[in-house]
Amino acid sequence: MTLRASPLDIKLGMEVYASTTPGVGGRIRSRFEDFIVEEILLDGSEATLRLKEEMHDFSKRGRYLICILIKKGIDTLSAIERVARRVNVSPEMIGAAGIKDARAITAQHVSVGAVTPEKMNVDLGEIRLVPMRFSEEKITPGILLGNRFDITVRNIPHECSETQEMILETSRELMRLGGVPNFFGHQRFGTVRPLSHTIGKLLLKEKFEEAAMIFLSELSIYESPRARSARIYLRESVDFNSALKRFPRSLFYERLMLMYLSKYPRDFLGAFRRLIFADSSSRLINHTFSIDFSARE
Template sequence: MNNKNNLEKQLGMHVFLTSSKGLGGKIKLYPEDFIVEEYLTNGLIAYIHPDLNQFQNFQNKNENKGSYQLCIMVKRNIDTLTALKYIAKAFKISEKRLSIAGLKDSKALTAQFIAFKKLKLKQPKVLFNGEIKIFPVKLINEPLNSSFLLGNNFTVRIRNIDLKFNEAKEVIESILKEIKDVGGIPNFFGHQRFGTIRPITHIVGKYIVKRNFEKAVLTYLGSSSFYEKPEIKKAREELLETLNFKKALQIFPDYLEYEKIMLKHLVNHPNDYIGALKRLPSRLRLLFVNAYQSFLFNEMLSKRILMKIPINKALEGDWVFENSKLVKVSHININELNKKIEGEKASLALPIIGYQSKLSNGIQGEIEKEILEKEGLTLRDFYIGVMPEASSAGGFRTALAKVKNIKFEIEENKNIVFKFFLDKSCYATVFLREIMKPKNLVEAGF
């Protein structure tokens, strides 16, 4: 089904998988409406209300020794990078001594693991007026990274649904049947990858990749949004018109911390846009480029679906994940690989564009080349010599995301609670957009 939502199209999501009408409604009216709990590959689970006794078995199997203190971080209504900044400040350590397995939603109540290098904790800590809680688990021998992450369990409440009980139930069952028939949902990078209030993360990334650092900085500082406060909108617009960094530094509010960090640099070094970007945390600089890669992936996946090319079946020239290995589909192995895809032992993969990317062949390869040409890109552009920490080699991502253990309950007040599990790097909002079909992403809570 074609998508009429202009904001989603700006993020590369041009299509819905399902044709059934949506529930409508709103998510994230309260952080507790969107609960995320992290699962690691070794069986550890970060619960919102952790029972630290659950880790006794893990401590008995492995000596409680190591240079890294593993903890559960429960945060409310705050994004992961900001939480890390506050934690580093509270413990008077560098952010480089903190490691995580994945980013979590900001307007939500989330639980995830965090590791502190060379710092031992014996008691839970409460920070940032109770919005961040740290629960020590055990010592481990290495920092966390994305390879530790299995996935996330979600509990999401959708409010303000206008449909009657039976109609809502029918809509949900119809959509879930369509998803089941295909075997999952399009594995788009979700809305929070780009922002919805001010969706500019991927645009900043695009300018970094194209080496237009001035535009990257001015987009981040000056691009305004209808949904921002009028005084912020006016301040950003004035900055773009005047390039008066000193005045902007005075009138930008303190909570725009990253903007003010850049402005302070530009006051003293007006033309040093690379330097201004380098004042930001390295994680954030890489996040900009990753967001642009995510946009390109969404564009490729949308184009494939709009061309009515299956995402649950491989064609010649496609790439397939088989037992964590990449296999190129040919006339020799196509039947065997599609049987494995049907049996959930393999899955179609599309490239995440980077300087070491291996493009597809066949029809999918044509889609990829067309999008790269449209954007004026070469693969080598993603190696950024003056900012190597923002370079990205690329990779692959499954075209289909499986939504597991789906349960829903329609409450007496007509709110609907969904519970489901997604593998790492898959987005709950991508599943919820199929369920809700929101007309206005911001008003719907996305």
């Protein structure tokens, strides 16, 4: 086992790696098609990209219409916002079990109350909503079993036989360890700005203004110059209305918060109500896994 974790991994509590073997190299997510996610619910229902006519069943009635949301190159909340505008319903009426990757093609379940299948059959190109059945239960995180991933790795710099041997050696090492630590990955904390654990901790301490300003103005070297410039402006001016005009439209959640703070500049808790953050316990869990695996050396 090696303790040569990267500074970012250590910051997020992932202080050890489970294997000493080198990676095979290559690139993931070169194309949206290289990362496919399909959701599975506790009752065995699968959201698949390969929908068939016989999968639809509207014979039983219920309070909620269950649909499959298929999207490409966009995050779940943005997709829901666009669908809601198209069918003229509030985004809050659309329930989901989780947020799926943006740089991917994903399929997941959503529920909508008091609508017909005809109204919710939506095709926006990169976003499709396909009605499947009615249910008395809405879609929430509590009924999510997991996700099935289909990942393509391109440009591996080894011959096929050498790559296979490297994979087998890693597998053998992991079998000797008895498995791998089930860390919360970078996505849990934010891939460009891994801050959600810090913000979650501040929210638990009821330091709402500090949490909001970190979310809005903390800089990252991985962002565009325009995004960094907008964050610096906000940090120096604390002018939410003017900052809103400077923040790129790609910073969807920051703009959502700024819109609220432009109207209610002291209601920092209210500004967080529509945003989702992983709580700081995720980092604590990662740290605990690291200690456990270090003890196995």
